Amino acid sequence: MAATTIAKLAKMKAAGEKIASLTAYDASFAKLFAQQGVDFMLVGDSLGNVVLGESSTLPVTVDDIAYHTRAVRNGAPDAFVMADMPFMSYATPEQACQEAAKLMRAGANMVKLEGGDWLLETIRQLVERSVPVCAHLGLLPQSVNVLGGYKVQGKEASAADNTLRQALALQEAGAQLLVLECVPSSLAKRISAALDIPTIGIGAGPDCDGQILVMHDMLGLNSDYLPKFVKDFLAEAGDLAGAVELYVKQVKDGSFPGPEHSFKG
Ligand SMILES: Nc1nc(=O)c2c([nH]1)NC[C@@H]1CN(c3ccc(C(=O)N[C@@H](CCC(=O)O)C(=O)O)cc3)CN21
Numbered sequence: 001m002a003a004t005t006i007a008k009l010a011k012m013k014a015a016g017e018k019i020a021s022l023t024a025y026d027a028s029f030a031k032l033f034a035q036q037g038v039d040f041m042l043v044g045d046s047l048g049n050v051v052l053g054e055s056s057t058l059p060v061t062v063d064d065i066a067y068h069t070r071a072v073r074n075g076a077p078d079a080f081v082m083a084d085m086p087f088m089s090y091a092t093p094e095q096a097c098q099e100a101a102k103l104m105r106a107g108a109n110m111v112k113l114e115g116g117d118w119l120l121e122t123i124r125q126l127v128e129r130s131v132p133v134c135a136h137l138g139l140l141p142q143s144v145n146v147l148g149g150y151k152v153q154g155k156e157a158s159a160a161d162n163t164l165r166q167a168l169a170l171q172e173a174g175a176q177l178l179v180l181e182c183v184p185s186s187l188a189k190r191i192s193a194a195l196d197i198p199t200i201g202i203g204a205g206p207d208c209d210g211q212i213l214v215m216h217d218m219l220g221l222n223s224d225y226l227p228k229f230v231k232d233f234l235a236e237a238g239d240l241a242g243a244v245e246l247y248v249k250q251v252k253d254g255s256f257p258g259p260e261h262s263f264k265g
Pocket residue numbers: 045046049050057139141150151152182214216217222225226227228229
């Protein structure tokens with residue numbers, strides 16, 4: 001399969017072909033995911049939860065993400081790899097540029113940052129300096145202490161309108177992808193239709209341009225909590241390669257996520 005690029009992801013949106021993505025943290029799984037046609041991989045700060053056993057993503061450092069990005073890159077040399085910028089590694093545009101450079105040197109093709117309006121200047125500076133950016137709206141796990149828990153975001157009409165406005169501003173600032181986490185399906189649908197750049201949903205319903213899950217969750221390894229948007233593909237498929245193949249197939253044909261994995265407005 002041809003290597004994924006940002007241009008290819010944009011073409012997929014234009015053609016109505018769904019984008020299938022998973023988190024990855026090591027070379028062995030990255031290799032499997034590439035073989036099974038996963039369109040891109042995210043070295044998520046969820047590694048705090050699933051790799052390090054922390055109770056949030058806040059303890060994760062840039063060095064942690066860089067270490068795992070290098071592993072994923074080594075396992076999947078041609079894959080499109082996105083790396084999360086961890087908590088407080090992009091508090092200012094200058095810091096963001098310096099820390100993003102470490103992730104790009106480790107093998108990332110793009111970095112992801114959580115937030116809206118306050119990030120516009122940071123995104124402009126990263127993009128001007130040749131670091132592609134994925135934005136992230138809705139539930140922001142790095143803000144768990146402000147939000148008071150992992151809750152669906154954008155349920156009220158005013159919050160939904162505000163999220164749509166911020167999505168357009170992030171695109172205007174130069175973001176080339178947008179992750180939407182735990183928002184009502186109706187809001188994700190509106191945002192996906194309004195934006196030129198692809199939206200990647202997790203708990204955001206079926207109308208996003210693509211989907212992402214934490215790999216451990218889709219393999220039934222989730223321990224502490226089971227969010228509504230998670231489906232155990234290993235239980236259904238029986239083996240690892242089959243589980244990933246089934247995930248890609250069900251994202252592409254639109255059968256995942258179903259209403260039982262999504263939040264109503
Ligand atoms: N393994 C793992 N999977 C994830 O998806 C994930 C992580 N870790 N760590 C960082 C964040 C935390 N995330 C979470 C965690 C819990 C819920 C959750 O339980 N949500 C409720 C919504 C409750 C409501 O507002 O109605 C749910 O029922 O899904 C959602 C996202 C997503 N991210």
